[in-house]
Amino acid sequence: MPRAFELAAAQPWLMLPDSLDNLLAIAERMGDPMALETQLGRRLENSRSVTLRDGVAVVPVVGPIFRYANLFTEISGATSTQVLATDIREALDNPAVKAIVLNIDSPGGVASGINELADMIHAGRSQKRIVAYIGGSGASGAYWIASAANEIVIDETGIAGSVGVVVEAVVDGESASGRKRYQIVSRNAPNKRPDISTEEGRAKVAETIDALEDVFVSKVARNLGVAAEHVPGMGDHGGLRVGAAAVEAGLAHRIGSLEGLISELAKPAASNPRNRTMKVSTTAELQAALAAGTDPQAIEITQASQPDVDAIKAEARGEGAKTERDRINGIQALAQKGFEAEVSAAIDSGLTVEAAGLSLYRAAQDRGITLQAIKGDATKAKASTPPSIIGTAPKISTADIYAARKGAKQ
Incomplete structure (x- = not known):
């Protein structure tokens, strides 16, 4: 079995099931030159380079997400949190950049590194306005990243959600070479290799992914400013929501297009209503401000007005x-x-x-x-x-x- 497949299968993933299956299938054929050749060209179509348009930095977040740059990111059009962190930090520090758009079309990726990147984005949004745009798929780990922005804008056909964690396990059996694989662990560490063919072994693995999910849910709740117990329902308990349904559920703030968003952010601050601080004193005023697409960070809650x-x-x-x-x-x-x-x-x-x-x-x-x-x-x-x-x-x-x-x- 190829080493790439073993490494991929051993990771907890924040990723859509079908995309994970495709990725593992590629990893399983990683020794076959034809398998690599069939993936060529994706990087040109899904460039990871940052583009600057009228002061707006557009950072592509495309394909499966890994922690570090590797063969997948170099050939298969994937993304690494390492590269994203570098690109976003450059945009935050560059005085020519006044706003950042995370152009997301990703099914998610490996859990490692997502939290750190999302925390960096969450901290950076107080420095510059960061908007996540979901034009295709913003699922699982990719949605975690999107939630850290000041605002999430989604296309009418965009897909958001899949808030959860999955681990794909492979049970070794008789190999094609006639050899059988054994793993021996020390006596004080039986849970280092739990037997997933048993109920107890699967429960032990579930503890780990449940703990990861708790972090996922709590961080999304913090980023969106909602209670953690509401997040699973907003995301249809690991499911997906499309366009307007995602907005209605609270997974996104509004419907929009990438070009429209870039044009909006490129306007001078004085002419862009989303950059102005808005004071609200009632629930109705708050709902109206959010419905108009006002940045939640630009909304100031004041006490209800007293008689004049x-x-x-x-x-x-x-x-x-x-x-x-x-x-x-x-x-x-x-x-x-x-x-x-x-x-x-x-x-x-x-x-x-x-x-x-x-x-x-x-x-x-x-x-x-x-x-x-x-x-x-x-x-x-x-x-x-x-x-x-x-x-x-x-x-x-x-x-x-x-x-x-x-x-x-x-």
Whole structure:
């Protein structure tokens, strides 16, 4: 059995089943020159080189994903996380690059290296805007990478999901050469080579892939800003979702095209609404912002708006001004020749109309004006100012005040 196949079969994969089968089939024929020849040309079609368009760096993430560059990446059009990390870091550090697009068309790949690359992308999105575009397949490990970007844009025919881990095991039997293969492990390490032909052995392998899946799910949840328990359902429990269904399930943020996305990111920041900070204070506003494709990182949650304090103060000032005008007018209505000083003092000291009337009444008494003389002209005062009771003072009405005025004139 070829060494390449043994190495491939021993790895845990974050990859679509059919693609994994194809990859293992290629690995099994790796010693056959014809097998390699049939794969030539894919690298030209799926170039891994970064292209810069109007300040937007486009980084292809295509084919099966490996940790390191190898014969698969050199001949079969695959990708390595090692090369991707180098390309993305260069784009982040290059001052000519203002945004990055991860152009994804990959069924996933080997689990090793995916987490580190995704964490680097997640950290880098605070440095520059990074958008993942799924034009073909963004499955399993490739989706993990996509989830780390600021935003996921998917084509109407794009495929996203397959959130899970798989290990393909091969049970050795009688080989074509007539030799049988044996593996002997030390007595304290029986789980180093669990017997997968038994229930116990398969359970032991399942523990490992379940632990890997827990990391996968938790990181996708962090990247998307959702609870971890929601991720399996969003991804149809290891299944796939297409285009609009992926957006509806929360696996992608919106439908779009690669060219449209590049044009959008190439616009100056001031003219690109997705680069502006948007403040929201209600769930409805948040949903509307996300539906419009606003970058979640550019959304600022604020407290629900309180009543307009300024408006309330203005209204209060208006009411206060009206009350003050009424008070002054009421006091001035009591004025008569010879009482100007008392009227002015009442206005300046803030006396109410009723208190001012009482003060003027007492002033009239001090000048020898009797109550009997006041009562002759009471009807005019009734129309201008209502009577009031102030503390324990004698009851007095504005009619009495006008009567007092009349008496003073006499």
